[in-house]
Amino acid sequence: MPVEIEQFMCRTDNFGVLAHDSKSGETAIVDAPEEAPILAAIKRTGWTPTLILTTHHHADHVEANLALKERFKLRIVGPEAEKAKIPGIDETVGQGSVVRLGEERIEVIETPGHTAGHVSYYLPASKVAFTADTLFALGCGRLFECKPPVMYESLKKLAALPAQTAIYCGHEYTLANARFAVTVDPGNPLLKQRAAKIEALRADNKPTLPTTIGEELSTNPFLRWHDPGIRKHLGMEKASDAEVFAEIRKRKDNF
Structure with a gap:
């Protein structure tokens, strides 16, 4: 049976997540941006957390570690490469850890x-990834x-994960991302449709997550470095995939 997911807002734009295995009763908190919303989600669901899965050391992802x-x-699990910066860490993980x-x-x-040690968590049986x-x-x-x-x-x-994989990420940045995406991939009808849907969701103060790997592959310019339309628009038809990605990231930094 797939894990149950409870997603909620923390701080101003962070997502908090509880992942619950109903058979064992165990629950993971994915990052700990802020104690009060996490406690509210625990009370709402009745799920008692047994571990925190930490993705990286930034304060808006570990602030509530020690209190929780x-x-x-x-127990707190986090990347080996950032163990000195993660409050309360008990167990370190890296590529291939389970x-x-x-x-x-x-x-x-x-x-x-x-960050230099950032990790993501993939649950193949439940077809979910926390990125x-x-x-x-x-x-x-x-x-x-x-x-x-x-x-x-x-x-x-991450792009190589199965297309149906549900993606839960750390922030509600989708509206700003959509407005940028159409500037580098203006000929993509799927992106235009998605951008309109996102505008409507955010106008109603509704979350834009989860997404899926398949949806990102068809509309997220940061995964579409190979796309001929994007390459032509950027004037980078003969550039490497990595160079196209770098140019898109640079444009987003200045957007």
């Missing part, structure tokens, strides 16, 4: 770029600690 650990005596949530297998994918600040709906994370080729390789890993 003290309250629930849970974490268990009851009988659910959670595979760790190293996805550096936004935090690596892959956003119609976007990707800002490159604070790595160069574009590093993020490009990370996105290639």
